[in-house]
Amino acid sequence: MSDLFEPLDDHPAYRQIANVIEQRIVERSLRTGDPLPSETDLARQFGVNRSTVREAIRELETQGLLGRGRGEKRLRVTRPEPRDVSSGVSRALALHDVTFLELWEAMMAIEPAAAQYAAVRRTEAHLRELARAGARFRRNAADTAAAVSAVVDFFTAVAAASGNQVLALSQAPLNLLLAPTLTRLIDRVPQARKRIGEAQGRITSAIKLRRSELARTWMEKHIRDFKRGYELGFS
Amino acid sequence: MSDLFEPLDDHPAYRQIANVIEQRIVERSLRTGDPLPSETDLARQFGVNRSTVREAIRELETQGLLGRGRGEKRLRVTRPEPRDVSSGVSRALALHDVTFLELWEAMMAIEPAAAQYAAVRRTEAHLRELARAGARFRRNAADTAAAVSAVVDFFTAVAAASGNQVLALSQAPLNLLLAPTLTRLIDRVPQARKRIGEAQGRITSAIKLRRSELARTWMEKHIRDFKRGYELGFS
DNA sequence: GTGGCACAATTGTCGGACAGTCCGATTATC
């Protein structure tokens, strides 16, 4: 029952150009930091109009493959940073109406693992980040928005300390999804603040002491608490 | 030590327009499937040139927020699918030179969880997908590329069966990263094929029998095996 | 070397233009 012919998708020039440049970046013949030729020059090289080149460039720019420093005119090759990419992922998930349960299950899979590896690989700098996020959470007991942002920073710091870029990048979108729910949760469940603070403290010290199993266990409990809080606050 | 003023980044018109349209999509005042006004019309509404509108559209298109069916001319609002988004993530990771260990640790966190939930939520359709990927792997013992693609499909099918879009979307980029390593692994380690086939069988039947703990355990063993194979083949 | 300045280069945006293709309506055919 399979068709005899496949539908041939045409590739507009701007997409072809984007693909070619992307290829060059991925195979590193264009290296991070290299300046891109000017639009006029690219148009000449590809034999197309500058407008067409511009459309191609916009694609690569949104993917984080091209960018420019503040106040810089020429584009340079850049490596897509987690924030470039994770916002897209979390927006995609939001548009798919993910439930809190789905988010929670994913956090339950990723965060404890991150905590475990963080206990093994953390540096002093990582510890400082963890301490700073924890302090910021405790300090902002009143300001909900600041507290939520501190929680996000704490998770981010744990993921960074894990020394695993894949885990870090997998975890980043979860934070963005967590924020709105967490905001309402903290406001509705009075004991949430205290429990989060305690958990952060335990996790931080486990990571500091390089007790990886302990770090994992405390993180698991921490995440489980989110679900309990959610059920308490949104039932 | 924080600066008094933040650097104000200028917002070119094409970026502003992209943001406005994105906003409309995220807040669902433009709903999935809605056709976008024509470029000429958008240019008129925003009071800019059509070229400017086109650049904005390119951004949204690459993010998977806009798209068009084959052979369709007008753009429509679309929801970004996993494949739209995960390729960007895995390319980002590739450019950051992730190690096999990092990838493996992330798989170790995500895949067993996916298997566990799959055993609970799988439908008959999911089982068919799993069986099909497994069969395709066993059938293509000779063709390495086909075998690798079947392994990827198997993982994808497990993630889909988990009924968790967050896990599925977190897992998708890992597949793309796994493929190249797995290709060389299968070629270098003779017993890999057999072990993968067996593991897939055990996982599939655990999911079929709704034995969630068993599914998780077998998946863990399966992933562990990848590391053993890697150490065997690349030492 | 350092600072400053004029000039060239580059980006962002504009207006207009045209071929190719898709869509909807109208007309012709069985």
Place this chain on the structure above:
DNA sequence: GATAATCGGACTGTCCGACAATTGTGCCAC
């Protein structure tokens, strides 16, 4: 009456040319 051929309008992909604003650069004076 239903289906097929026809036609005009609408829309996209691409091109050309242009200009203001801003950045990069070479040169000159100190």
